[in-house]
Amino acid sequence: MKKKISLLGLILILVLSFTGCGKSxxxxxxxxxxxxxxxxxxxxxxxxxxxxxxxxxxxRDLQLDTQLMNAGLPVDGEDFLTMISSWEAAEEECGAYVEHGDWTMEVKNDGVSLTSEAKYENRDADIVFSFDEKGNMESMDVSAHYSIGEILEKAGLNTVLGMGTVFVVLIFISFIIYLLGYIPKLQEKLANKDKKVEEKKEAPVQAAPAPVAAAEDDAELVAVIAAAIAAAEGTSTDGFVVRSIKRRKSNRWN
Incomplete structure (x- = not known):
């Protein structure tokens, strides 16, 4: 029993010691x-x-860090350039800087921040400096003050822009789908056209019929007509031809 009590007491001491070590x-x-x-x-x-x-x-990085160190400002060169960008962006958004009020300090888990309400030419803003646990300056942010109407207007504009972007993307996707459906049809038309051209090239060329002499046609026609007249008059074709010649001569002399 005494051993159990001693063991429980030792465990309690260890727990309390770990709890004390966990406190920062x-x-x-x-x-x-x-x-x-x-x-x-x-x-x-x-x-x-x-x-x-x-x-x-x-x-250069070394030159900037040296200059900031000589000025007694505990900030890294890269962070200092970021602070300059924030300051310039604030003046573009809020106008020229006028003044600021008292600083309010807020302690955080990873450092501390200083906040002051500043007045600019066009609108007010909050200037916030962040420091790490060692007191080194990390960043400077400027948050502009907007009215409820301006916030709603900006939110509505962002919504319209977002919906417009989605609408344009949907139109583009529909156009791509239409092209994908039309391309096979176009390929089929081109294939059929090439096939017809090849069939025309392979078709045999028919020889033109031999021309019949005009004189032979006239002679055959005269013979047929003469035979028909002779048959009607009961005479031979030769007599018809002779009489025809005599008539032509008599007519010529007359």
Whole structure:
């Protein structure tokens, strides 16, 4: 019995020790320092022109990282270029930057974020800076504020565009199906046409009938007519021919 109690006590101690190891230490962040980083970025982005901001992308990675380190800004060069793109996109969408309010810090599992409501020329927006657990700056996002009407209008436009795209794709698919059904018929017509051409080439050419001499036809016709007249008058064909010749001569002299 004592052994069982000792064993249960040992198991309880092990469980409590594992539970204690599973607890993570809460990271404490210096909000004032993080706000200084955020203010430094906003003020420099506001003061720079588009050409100056774009010049950072022309720098080499080592040169950009060195310049950011000398400025005391804990951010990677690639992340810094992404922040510049976000700033430029925000000004295209919301207009020129005017000002922003106080910063609000929110602690997350993988870091911390600072949020401030900013005022731009055309609409308001939220500027959000994200930091990792070591306090290094990871990103900057600008979320524009839209009214309910603008949100519904944009949603409706996206719906129309989506339906239009689907409609065009369906028409294209129908056209492809129609072509697939018409191609065999076209091939059959072409095959039949080629077959008829080959049959015409293989057909024998009939010889033209030999022409009959016109003189022979006339002689046979005269003989037939003479025989018919002789039979009617009871005379021979020779007498008919002689009388015909005499009549022609008498008519010629007269």
């Amino acid at each position: 230490e809460t990271t404490e962040y210096d909000q004032a320092t993080l706000e200084q980083y955020a203010e430094f970025v906003v003020q420099n982005f506001e003061a720079m022109t588009t050409e100056q901001l774009d010049s950072f992308s022309d720098m």
